[in-house]
Amino acid sequence: MTPEDRAAIGARRPPWRTGRRSTVRRLPERAAYDRETVEAILDEGFVCHVAFSTEEGPVVLPTAYARVGEVLYLHGAAANHALRTIGGGIPICLAVTLVDGLVLARSAFHHSVNYRSVVVYGHAEEVRDPVEKRAALDAVVDQIVPGRVADARGPSDSELRATRVVRVTIDEASAKCRAGGPKDDAEDVEQGGIWAGHLPLTVVPGTPVPDDPRGERLAVPGYVVRTQRPGR
Amino acid sequence: MTPEDRAAIGARRPPWRTGRRSTVRRLPERAAYDRETVEAILDEGFVCHVAFSTEEGPVVLPTAYARVGEVLYLHGAAANHALRTIGGGIPICLAVTLVDGLVLARSAFHHSVNYRSVVVYGHAEEVRDPVEKRAALDAVVDQIVPGRVADARGPSDSELRATRVVRVTIDEASAKCRAGGPKDDAEDVEQGGIWAGHLPLTVVPGTPVPDDPRGERLAVPGYVVRTQRPGR
Numbered sequence: 001m002t003p004e005d006r007a008a009i010g011a012r013r014p015p016w017r018t019g020r021r022s023t024v025r026r027l028p029e030r031a032a033y034d035r036e037t038v039e040a041i042l043d044e045g046f047v048c049h050v051a052f053s054t055e056e057g058p059v060v061l062p063t064a065y066a067r068v069g070e071v072l073y074l075h076g077a078a079a080n081h082a083l084r085t086i087g088g089g090i091p092i093c094l095a096v097t098l099v100d101g102l103v104l105a106r107s108a109f110h111h112s113v114n115y116r117s118v119v120v121y122g123h124a125e126e127v128r129d130p131v132e133k134r135a136a137l138d139a140v141v142d143q144i145v146p147g148r149v150a151d152a153r154g155p156s157d158s159e160l161r162a163t164r165v166v167r168v169t170i171d172e173a174s175a176k177c178r179a180g181g182p183k184d185d186a187e188d189v190e191q192g193g194i195w196a197g198h199l200p201l202t203v204v205p206g207t208p209v210p211d212d213p214r215g216e217r218l219a220v221p222g223y224v225v226r227t228q229r230p231g232r
Numbered sequence: 233m234t235p236e237d238r239a240a241i242g243a244r245r246p247p248w249r250t251g252r253r254s255t256v257r258r259l260p261e262r263a264a265y266d267r268e269t270v271e272a273i274l275d276e277g278f279v280c281h282v283a284f285s286t287e288e289g290p291v292v293l294p295t296a297y298a299r300v301g302e303v304l305y306l307h308g309a310a311a312n313h314a315l316r317t318i319g320g321g322i323p324i325c326l327a328v329t330l331v332d333g334l335v336l337a338r339s340a341f342h343h344s345v346n347y348r349s350v351v352v353y354g355h356a357e358e359v360r361d362p363v364e365k366r367a368a369l370d371a372v373v374d375q376i377v378p379g380r381v382a383d384a385r386g387p388s389d390s391e392l393r394a395t396r397v398v399r400v401t402i403d404e405a406s407a408k409c410r411a412g413g414p415k416d417d418a419e420d421v422e423q424g425g426i427w428a429g430h431l432p433l434t435v436v437p438g439t440p441v442p443d444d445p446r447g448e449r450l451a452v453p454g455y456v457v458r459t460q461r462p463g464r
Binding site: 149194219 | 253257258281283284285288289290292293296308311322323327331336337338341343347351353376380387388391395413414416420422424427428429430431432435436437440441442443444446450452459
């Protein structure tokens with residue numbers, strides 16, 4: 001799927017809004033509502049945590065996702081209980097969190113984590129149109145490893161039937177980010193004697209492990225070699 | 233806080249159970265319910281996604297946590313709306329997810345992510361006892377960087393008042409894990425021609441960045457140098 005295809009699918013949906021729920025109340029200086037910041041975080045991640053309410057209480061589950069323009073797609077087995085539940089159009093909330101580092105202040109109180117996160121309030125709807133369904137599944141594969149979908153064998157009709165896809169309309173979205181070193185009290189800095197600073201954390205890909213029972217020894221594709229997270 | 237202290241605090245709480253909600257229905261072969269697996273995942277992570285229901289719908293937020301024996305602690309500013317809400321004892325659901333790699337199958341259908349995750353169903357209660365509150369905050373610092381709490385300046389009385397801590401009782405918990413390479417259909421393996429395999433992902437600490445406005449040039453503590461995630 002080309003970027004134009006992704007944008008075209010997304011263009012069907014209304015734009016994002018920010019409301020009372022998505023307005024960051026704690027440490028509002030860490031909040032961001034602009035599309036660029038929100039989309040950059042959604043595009044760098046590939047696992048979200050999606051929450052929905054049931055009669056027995058709230059449920060939150062990790063799952064892969066793809067952003068295509070204005071919407072997010074989630075997928076799973078056709079019998080997947082959570083997807084079936086949220087596909088019915090109930091309100092959902094979804095978070096994507098990228099952890100960038102650990103912040104060690106002089107005081108325990110000012111310890112923190114550097115992160116970039118997006119919280120989305122929205123609602124989901126099952127995708128039944130096979131064209132949109134295939135495009136969404138392509139997008140999920142490409143969200144995980146950009147470029148992969150061109151090489152992989154696409155879904156057969158029975159695989160497509162065995163898969164449930166839901167389209168998440170973003171009703172509200174906001175980002176919250178923290179970066180940099182500790183913000184200690186002046187007295188603690190004056191006092192001195194305690195090492196303080198921050199430790200960047202990066203997700204680093206290891207050596208690709210081929211699955212090659214027939215001894216084909218195919219070359220590792222460039223998009224696998226280049227896969228870097230975050231900031232791929 | 234010593235491991236014995238952590239265990240002693242935890243021992244006040246009832247043991248975990250597994251119920252209908254926490255029984256993994258999709259791909260049950262990936263599920264684990266034993267304490268060792270669940271606790272190892274909870275101990276390796278330090279950011280969870282906690283979900284709760286409101287009149288307006290579900291909410292999920294990323295936050296730091298600590299496991300102390302049988303319970304989890306969350307903390308935030310005293311005015312923190314989410315913590316105040318869940319501290320009232322409503323049901324919550326919380327997930328900790330460690331992403332271990334990307335799985336590239338020959339078919340788009342069998343693409344996957346290697347991960348270890350725990351989903352906890354529980355309820356929270358505000359911690360008002362200052363001894364437990366201090367111990368919980370110590371545990372949160374040590375969950376992020378084990379060993380750090382011994383060096384950091386502990387919370388003053390006013391910092392303690394400015395902080396809200398909730399204790400999460402784990403009513404049900406389960407783990408779900410995937411590891412290893414793709415599970416392609418035999419026909420796709422026979423067909424050949426498409427590189428398949430998996431790419432391990434590791435969280436790697438970078439160079440510590442000191443916060444040293446006074447030019448003290450203190451040595452980087454060993455627990456910072458040694459911090460490795462996952463599998464620290």
